[in-house]
Amino acid sequence: MANLDQSKWFTEISDRDGSAFSLRINKKLDEKQSPFQKVEMFETRDFGNLMIIDGCTMVTTRENFFYHEMISHPALLAHPNPKNVVIIGGGDCGTLREVLKHPGVETVTQIDIDEVVTQMSLKYFPELCESNNDARATVMFDDGIKYMRDAAGESIDVVIVDGTDPVGPGEGLFNHAFYTSCLNALRPGGILVQQSESPLMHMPLLVEMREAMLSVGFNDLQTLPFPQPIYPSGLWSVTLARKSQAFNGFREADAEQVAQQSEYYNSGIHHGALATPNFMKRAFDKK
Numbered sequence: 001m002a003n004l005d006q007s008k009w010f011t012e013i014s015d016r017d018g019s020a021f022s023l024r025i026n027k028k029l030d031e032k033q034s035p036f037q038k039v040e041m042f043e044t045r046d047f048g049n050l051m052i053i054d055g056c057t058m059v060t061t062r063e064n065f066f067y068h069e070m071i072s073h074p075a076l077l078a079h080p081n082p083k084n085v086v087i088i089g090g091g092d093c094g095t096l097r098e099v100l101k102h103p104g105v106e107t108v109t110q111i112d113i114d115e116v117v118t119q120m121s122l123k124y125f126p127e128l129c130e131s132n133n134d135a136r137a138t139v140m141f142d143d144g145i146k147y148m149r150d151a152a153g154e155s156i157d158v159v160i161v162d163g164t165d166p167v168g169p170g171e172g173l174f175n176h177a178f179y180t181s182c183l184n185a186l187r188p189g190g191i192l193v194q195q196s197e198s199p200l201m202h203m204p205l206l207v208e209m210r211e212a213m214l215s216v217g218f219n220d221l222q223t224l225p226f227p228q229p230i231y232p233s234g235l236w237s238v239t240l241a242r243k244s245q246a247f248n249g250f251r252e253a254d255a256e257q258v259a260q261q262s263e264y265y266n267s268g269i270h271h272g273a274l275a276t277p278n279f280m281k282r283a284f285d286k287k
Helices: 065-078 094-099 115-124 144-150 168-173 176-185 203-215 252-259 267-274 278-285
Strands: 009-014 019-033 038-044 049-053 056-060 084-089 107-112 137-141 156-162 186-195 220-227 235-242
Touching (some): 019 115, 065 186, 084 094, 094 156, 107 115, 107 144, 115 137, 203 220, 203 278, 220 278, 252 267
Parallel strands (some): 084 107, 084 156
Antiparallel strands (some): 186 235
16 A cells, blocks of 8 residues: 655554544644644645644544533533633633533633643634633633642532643643542532543543542543544543532533534433443443
8 A cells, every 4th residue: 555645644643552544734834842742733635724733633623523512511511500610721722612602601711731732723723712802711821730739629610621642741630639639629519521532542541540530539420432533543532520429410401502502512412422332331340
């Protein structure tokens, strides 16, 4: 089989997964090396603009809604009345936009360590940044791990961890110390939600995350799979952890209101994602 022409295709080779993914490109748009990571932008032929961080696909114009909607709406709608939300990471600002579609939310604070990601997003994904100037939003560039460690006890309703893979700047978001900080900062009944990689490719990490969340004191967990075309395997997940209470459904009437502004999420999708596939159940039940 002929090799793909690197001037016409961007290819992410994932050695850990034994897989690769390619998108046809028209041209490279931009490149910046931040103090933390290398951020590149491409114009693709079929997926709009594409953001790459340290060689890994992050966001495209065409399909980012799967991820941004599923990391935000299920957690916010599982909570009875979320008013104060914190986003750790989320530098492309798509998750912030989704959170601000919930009228009951009073404050959203986003803390991403790398301002370059947001600068690139403002330029090449302006639609993701359309809510950045909402009066309820605060966008900070700082250490999210330290922010959560210093957060006042029982001051937050929902914490959304919209980080990269557990390497480099994202490594500290996948451990007991960070989960303990989140637990302490959440009010009773509060929810932590974190992107939890591919259930098909990264199950050991997913199981380890769930064990760590329970071991620090979270009461109940939900892991929701969903399609994510540009990530390894095309199947991704988010994991929700609840403080002090069990999960008990979600606000379906409000879910349908949100669905009027969404591309993927609706109450049926939420119900479907709660039906855990058997291979995931078996992996979770082993522990």
